Amino acid sequence: MSEQKAEAEVISNAKEKLGEVIPTPPEATPKASAQSLKERLQWGEPGLTIIDARDRESFLDERITGSMLATDVDNDNIPKNREIYIYSNTDQEAAEAADNLRQAGFESVSQLQGGLAGWKAILGATEGRSATAQ
Incomplete structure (x- = not known):
């Protein structure tokens, strides 16, 4: 052998072994908990987009x-295969917004259960006028 x-x-052989050792992030599901999003973000380069479907004032x-x-x-401008997590004031509003994205052709849309309140309950990072005042 040369x-x-x-x-x-x-x-x-090394590449095959690395594939067995290096974990991959969990796949997105139609509904996601705040904790699962937080874990997904902890992968470092998550390659996902978080969309807030509330009104502008709430967002700001x-x-x-x-x-x-x-x-x-x-x-x-967002690739159709990009992972998207969407939240709103209620799970029902988030479900409707998620359905709209799916109908627009997005393949991986997760509705964030509990919205901002659920995110804050697990001490997820926030920003905005209220967040900076704390």
Whole structure:
């Protein structure tokens, strides 16, 4: 066996073992708990978008850190396969907003159960006027 083939085989074996060792983030589900979103964010480079489907005043007052206001989202600039977590004032409003995104062609939309209150209950980070006043 040539030296190049031997090196290629060593590299190939190492890659196979790394695939077994390196965990992958859990898959998104149609409904997600605040804790599951927090765990997903702890993966470092989550590759997801958090959308706030409440009104602008509520969004400006306090929101999940890094979230975007639904009315400001340009559906054409977000890849259809991007993981999206959406929340609102009630789970029903969030479900409707999630359904709208799915109908627009988004493949991985999770409705965040409990909304902002659920997020704050697990000490999730927030930002906005109220969050900075604390």
